Amino acid sequence: MYSRLVPALRGAAPATLRTVGAALSALPLALCTNFAVAKAAQEKLEDLFFGAAMFEAYQENYFDAIVGLDTELNQYRSLDEPGLDPFTAHLGQAEFSVGDLELSYRMHREAGRAIEAVLKGNVSQSVRNEAAYRLAKIHYHKQQPRNALHALEMIEGRVPERVRADEQFLRARVYMELGRFEEAVALLRDLKGDESLDGFVEYNLGIAQLKAGQEERGVLELTALGKRRSSDAAKQALYDKTNLLLGSYLMEAEQLELARPYFDRVNLEGPFSNRALLGAGWVEAKAGRYDRALVPWKLLQQRKGTNESVQEAMLAVPYAYGKLDVHSTAAINYGRALDSFGNEVDTLTASIKSIREGKFLEALRRKEATQVKNWVVALRNLPDAPETHYLLDLMASNDYQEFLRNYRDLNDLFERNEEWLASLTAYEDIIELRRAYYEPLLPGLDKKFRELDARIKLRIEQRDKFAGRIEQMLVTRRPEYLARAEEQHARLQLRRLRKVMSQHPGGFTDATLQRVARLEGVLNWRLSTEYDQRLTEAYKHLQELNIEIEQLQTVYHSYVRSRQAATHSYTGYHDTIRRLRAQIEQKQDRLDTLMARQGSMLETLAIDELDRRRAQLESYQIKARFALADSYDRANELQEQRADQMKVEQHRANQPEPLPQDNPPELDAPSSEGGEE
Amino acid sequence: MVRILQITILLLLATAGYAQSVSRDEIRGLDEQIQDVKKDVINLTGELAQLEEKLLFPSNTQVSFFVSLADKQPFDLEAVELKLNNEIVAHHLYTFREIEALQKGGVQRIYTGNVQTGSHPLEVTFIGKSTSGKAYRANASYKVEKAVGPKFVEIKIAGTESAINFKDW
Numbered sequence: 001m002y003s004r005l006v007p008a009l010r011g012a013a014p015a016t017l018r019t020v021g022a023a024l025s026a027l028p029l030a031l032c033t034n035f036a037v038a039k040a041a042q043e044k045l046e047d048l049f050f051g052a053a054m055f056e057a058y059q060e061n062y063f064d065a066i067v068g069l070d071t072e073l074n075q076y077r078s079l080d081e082p083g084l085d086p087f088t089a090h091l092g093q094a095e096f097s098v099g100d101l102e103l104s105y106r107m108h109r110e111a112g113r114a115i116e117a118v119l120k121g122n123v124s125q126s127v128r129n130e131a132a133y134r135l136a137k138i139h140y141h142k143q144q145p146r147n148a149l150h151a152l153e154m155i156e157g158r159v160p161e162r163v164r165a166d167e168q169f170l171r172a173r174v175y176m177e178l179g180r181f182e183e184a185v186a187l188l189r190d191l192k193g194d195e196s197l198d199g200f201v202e203y204n205l206g207i208a209q210l211k212a213g214q215e216e217r218g219v220l221e222l223t224a225l226g227k228r229r230s231s232d233a234a235k236q237a238l239y240d241k242t243n244l245l246l247g248s249y250l251m252e253a254e255q256l257e258l259a260r261p262y263f264d265r266v267n268l269e270g271p272f273s274n275r276a277l278l279g280a281g282w283v284e285a286k287a288g289r290y291d292r293a294l295v296p297w298k299l300l301q302q303r304k305g306t307n308e309s310v311q312e313a314m315l316a317v318p319y320a321y322g323k324l325d326v327h328s329t330a331a332i333n334y335g336r337a338l339d340s341f342g343n344e345v346d347t348l349t350a351s352i353k354s355i356r357e358g359k360f361l362e363a364l365r366r367k368e369a370t371q372v373k374n375w376v377v378a379l380r381n382l383p384d385a386p387e388t389h390y391l392l393d394l395m396a397s398n399d400y401q402e403f404l405r406n407y408r409d410l411n412d413l414f415e416r417n418e419e420w421l422a423s424l425t426a427y428e429d430i431i432e433l434r435r436a437y438y439e440p441l442l443p444g445l446d447k448k449f450r451e452l453d454a455r456i457k458l459r460i461e462q463r464d465k466f467a468g469r470i471e472q473m474l475v476t477r478r479p480e481y482l483a484r485a486e487e488q489h490a491r492l493q494l495r496r497l498r499k500v501m502s503q504h505p506g507g508f509t510d511a512t513l514q515r516v517a518r519l520e521g522v523l524n525w526r527l528s529t530e531y532d533q534r535l536t537e538a539y540k541h542l543q544e545l546n547i548e549i550e551q552l553q554t555v556y557h558s559y560v561r562s563r564q565a566a567t568h569s570y571t572g573y574h575d576t577i578r579r580l581r582a583q584i585e586q587k588q589d590r591l592d593t594l595m596a597r598q599g600s601m602l603e604t605l606a607i608d609e610l611d612r613r614r615a616q617l618e619s620y621q622i623k624a625r626f627a628l629a630d631s632y633d634r635a636n637e638l639q640e641q642r643a644d645q646m647k648v649e650q651h652r653a654n655q656p657e658p659l660p661q662d663n664p665p666e667l668d669a670p671s672s673e674g675g676e677e
Numbered sequence: 678m679v680r681i682l683q684i685t686i687l688l689l690l691a692t693a694g695y696a697q698s699v700s701r702d703e704i705r706g707l708d709e710q711i712q713d714v715k716k717d718v719i720n721l722t723g724e725l726a727q728l729e730e731k732l733l734f735p736s737n738t739q740v741s742f743f744v745s746l747a748d749k750q751p752f753d754l755e756a757v758e759l760k761l762n763n764e765i766v767a768h769h770l771y772t773f774r775e776i777e778a779l780q781k782g783g784v785q786r787i788y789t790g791n792v793q794t795g796s797h798p799l800e801v802t803f804i805g806k807s808t809s810g811k812a813y814r815a816n817a818s819y820k821v822e823k824a825v826g827p828k829f830v831e832i833k834i835a836g837t838e839s840a841i842n843f844k845d846w
Contacts, residue, residue: 601699
């Protein structure tokens with residue numbers, strides 16, 4: 001256990017420090033990874049689809065969120081006048097959010113490229129600073145502290161307020177990675193009190209101070225942090241880890257009296273409790289107080305037998321009994337340890353076999369495993385899955401976590417693509433059904449449409465003619481234009497009569513001539529006197545006609561659109577679907593290959609870990625067997641000694657009372673000196 | 678016994694560098710290939726989603742409803758039901774993560790379907806509770822006027838006010 005904690009302080013290897021730092025900074029990193037995403041919540045929504053993409057992002061459905069935002073961005077960029085689109089209000093946010101989401105989806109290269117593009121672009125210094133910070137974060141996450149520092153050095157002037165603390169914290173951690181502890185201490189001291197980084201700043205500050213040679217300050221800082229209590233499991237884990245780290249550090253420094261309280265402060269229900277109990281026992285054992293060492297060790301001995309600390313305690317307990325000369329109890333405990341180790345070795349062997357048979361990867365691919373909080377542990381409950389308790393430490397490591405997530409991502413992408421392939425087949429069926437339905441209907445419809453079209457055109461021509469006449473009448477008075485049908489008929493008859501009369505001037509009586517003239521007069525009178533009213537009515541009728549023609553045109557356009565929609569619903573998809581299917585199939589092959597490689601890596605590392613634990617247990621078994629034999633010998637020896645002792649005592653008890661060997665002083669012969677007297 | 682501890686430490690140290698069986702270069706190479714394939718699948722999925730939308734929900738008949746929360750007081754939305762033309766088209770029960778996403782300002786696309794141009798009655802019902810545990814329930818009606826283009830309607834729920842507001846986009 002010390003290997004994971006103490007070298008962080010003692011050894012100068014930055015890589016080891018990184019393990020501690022990275023593990024502990026995982027939470028704030030996760031918090032600040034999504035700050036751009038979180039910031040979106042504060043802004044007024046101007047684009048529904050941006051909000052829909054963020055809905056996925058807030059649920060950590062990174063893939064769907066990236067697809068949504070990418071689609072929006074691509075559509076926006078293809079607009080003729082993008083500035084008029086409401087998405088403009090979210091453009092900057094969307095671009096940064098995509099970067100953040102890509103980072104969360106472990107697409108560091110893509111996120112880095114996007115940010116570098118921002119840095120190269122013509123943007124304000126404030127945006128440039130934020131982009132540089134994000135790039136630094138990516139490099140830091142990829143364990144490239146020099147590149148991270150280089151990116152941070154691109155920052156000029158003030159960093160935007162909302163990322164200022166995160167930027168300083170990142171800079172401090174980069175300095176720590178590079179061994180520049182004094183500079184890190186200065187930055188972290190300024191950051192103390194920042195609520196969003198509460199606890200993490202103190203932890204890093206304590207470590208930096210210890211590494212910078214300010215041992216006393218570092219211990220004080222970490223002690224103050226370790227004394228805190230929180231109902232938040234993640235924060236409590238940080239405090240526990242701090243105590244465990246300091247306890248181990250002080251024990252290594254042989255400051256045993258100081259070390260014990262740190263182990264005692266670790267929460268007994270927390271993830272570090274086993275190591276703390278083991279450490280507490282070792283502090284007492286190192287001080288020679290084996291009876292006191294037994295208290296935490298015996299407590300630990302009752303815990304889950306797959307834990308390394310528990311297994312170590314199984315040997316430590318009889319060891320302590322041995323030191324206390326209670327060899328019979330020691331022998332019993334060694335026996336129990338041997339039984340337990342034997343069972344665990346069998347479990348490990350079965351687990352290795354299960355992994356080799358592919359059951360581990362099969363379990364990883366199952367959806368139900370991810371629906372519980374500790375899904376990694378829950379894997380063991382699946383049929384034939386390996387004992388994952390042995391893999392917890394391995395699985396908790398950053399790299400292995402990445403491998404696991406990548407494997408699950410690949411599996412997810414594979415399954416999505418399979419669904420798309422099924423969907424494409426369904427789409428082809430839909431298209432064929434549509435074709436079968438529309439194609440026979442369309443010729444008849446087109447014929448009717450052409451008739452309708454001809455009628456519409458005729459009506460439009462008539463309307464135009466009437467409109468022209470009315471306009472003309474507004475300029476020049478033309479009553480005859482407004483004559484009704486019977487009036488027109490009468491006008492024509494009268495005109496014909498006049499023509500006949502002019503051809504035969506003597507052929508008509510005066511009465512007839514007067515009658516025709518009167519009729520003409522009546523007709524003209526009527527047309528003249530009713531002209532204004534008729535013109536108004538004609539104008540109204542024209543308006544009504546316009547409305548009707550508009551309605552006809554709406555029907556016409558609606559038909560055209562429906563006709564187009566019907567055609568578009570089944571034409572032009574064939575090539576697209578074929579191309580997309582080929583692309584999906586190509587991706588499936590790639591995904592399959594990459595899944596196999598990533599899966600093999602996961603299996604190899606898991607088997608290595610289980611092998612290591614099995615070898616460790618086998619070594620414990622050997623030790624326990626020797627120690628058991630030794631305990632028996634010592635117990636026998638002690639028993640024999642006690643028997644001998646008892647015999648001696650019995651022999652003495654059976655002896656008659658011995659005569660006094662020494663005379664009382666008064667019976668002693670007088671001394672020569674006295675004789676001389 | 679102390680030797681056991683030393684062996685343990687050595688063994689633990691050995692595990693820190695598991696690179697014996699899997700090299701760093703191998704890990705990096707695989708990781709980069711995985712990133713590439715992710716990018717490709719993202720692009721491909723975008724294209725497929727567009728094809729799907731064009732095929733199943735053409736713009737002349739497409740109607741989409743979006744649910745959001747009014748940003749005044751925290752409210753736990755439990756369920757929403759949508760009736761379009763007197764038929765239930767969506768009934769959604771919210772998970773904890775979905776509620777959180779809505780509270781942060783996310784917008785849920787709850788339904789996408791096809792309707793003819795014209796007026797369509799929409800009825801929305803929700804149930805939920807405030808942070809104090811008080812239950813709220815409300816319903817509201819709206820006329821969806823479908824024109825030639827796609828129709829997007831935002832249903833903004835102000836839970837603690839038992840109000841539902843509609844916005845055409």
